[in-house]
Amino acid sequence: MAPSRNRRPGFSRRAQYGLFLGYVIAVAGSLVGAVLLALATLDPPAFAALRASMAEVTTPVSSGIAGVGRGIASVPSSIGSYVAVRxxxxxxxxxxxxxxxxxxxxxxxxxxxxxxxSLLHMREYIAGPVVAARLVSSSAASTRRYAVLNAGSWQGVRVGQPVRGPEGLIGRILETGPNSSRVLLLSDPESIVPVRRTRDGLPALAAGRGDGLLDIRSAASAAIAFEPGDVFVTSGAGGIYSPNVPVAQVIRRSRDIALARTYAQPDTLDFALVQQAFMPPEPPAPAPPSKSAPAP
Known part of the structure; x- marks a missing residue:
């Protein structure tokens, strides 16, 4: 027999209340989504403040869930290590x-x-660390690539400070709250980092693609050949990232624009180091002209 087209719940009070509550939740969700969309379009600063407040609320929950996930994920590896210990x-x-x-x-x-x-009398300016914090989450399915750090302005974190891990550069601080902050990852389309090639010092720019990889473009001239395995580190230009921090490695041969993979993968990191913004050394002041002795 074909099912009846009548969707009425009958005389059951519980079914009627459940259906009514479902409609109320659906309408309320639609209204909240429309308000958030209008707020993000018409008043981005207010939306950013609301998002930071939500991050403050959800960061402890994310930290707890991440700890439970790491504990569960470590069980198979512990069993495998016990079996193959020799x-x-x-x-x-x-x-x-x-x-x-x-x-x-x-x-x-x-x-x-x-x-x-010591022979060349060189001085090296290295940006000092601010705080070591845990990366509690990172975006992997969106074209915008962010990560959440469980340290904020109360720990000395400021907007624009670079963030690095044990393998290399991760990104820079984009927004801060009292106890959490958002990190703009290198693979985000808005991220551009001045770099240089280690084997010949070629200056280049590393730009995010939004898919977890980087585009390396030469900043000196066109028609530059890139080889697989070419390593790029920060050049120190721009006054944000300190020099000689590993950034990316080219994965296939190309010209003009090379496809590269970042050294630091935020989804595999537990902790990150926030550093002060790097300031290149000032050029030496010109020596004052020597006064010639007056003629007798």
């Missing part, structure tokens, strides 16, 4: 030996670098 110990011992050899090589290079710098 093979893993052998691999870790080999990795430790390789790291020890790299450490010895890095110490010798660091000593030679310090000696050359």
């Amino acid at each position: 093979d893993k110990n052998v691999a870790l011992q080999k990795q430790l030996d390789d790291i020890h050899a790299m450490l010895m090589r890095a110490r010798s290079l660091s000593y030679e670098n310090r000696r050359l710098k």
Whole structure:
């Protein structure tokens, strides 16, 4: 028998109240969505303040959910480590030996670098860290790429400060609240970072694409060849990002514009370091002209 077209809940009070409550919730949700859309279009500063307030409310919940998720996700890896403990110990011992050899090589290079710098009387300005905080969430499905940091203005975080992780640069602070802040990631379309190629010092610009990757464009001249594996670090130009911080690596051969992958992946990071904005050294003041002795 075909179902009846009559949608009335009958004489049940509970069914009638449930249907009425469903309609009320749907209408209220539509009204709230329309008000938020109008507020974001007509008054962006007020919408930003409302969004910051919501972030203050949801950041503790996100932190708790992220902790529970990390605990649940670590159970399979713990079981696998327990089963394959012998093979893993052998691999870790080999990795430790390789790291020890790299450490010895890095110490010798660091000593030679310090000696050359002392000979050239160079001064290096390094932006000091502000705070180390946890990345509680990051956008992965939208064209706009943001992350939420559980530190804000009460911890000394300011708009425009760079954010980096153990692997390299993550982005910069876009908005701050008392105990949370939003980070503009490198892969966001609004992000542009001055960089240079490590093998020849080629100046370039790293621009976000919105899909998790970067476009590398040469800032010196056109028709520049990019090779897979080319590494780009911050150049220090612009006064925001300190120099020599790893940014991205080219993934395929191209000319003029190269496709690159960022070193730091926010969705795999737990903690990030907020630094002071870098200020390049001022040029030396010109020496005053020497006064010549008056003729007798």
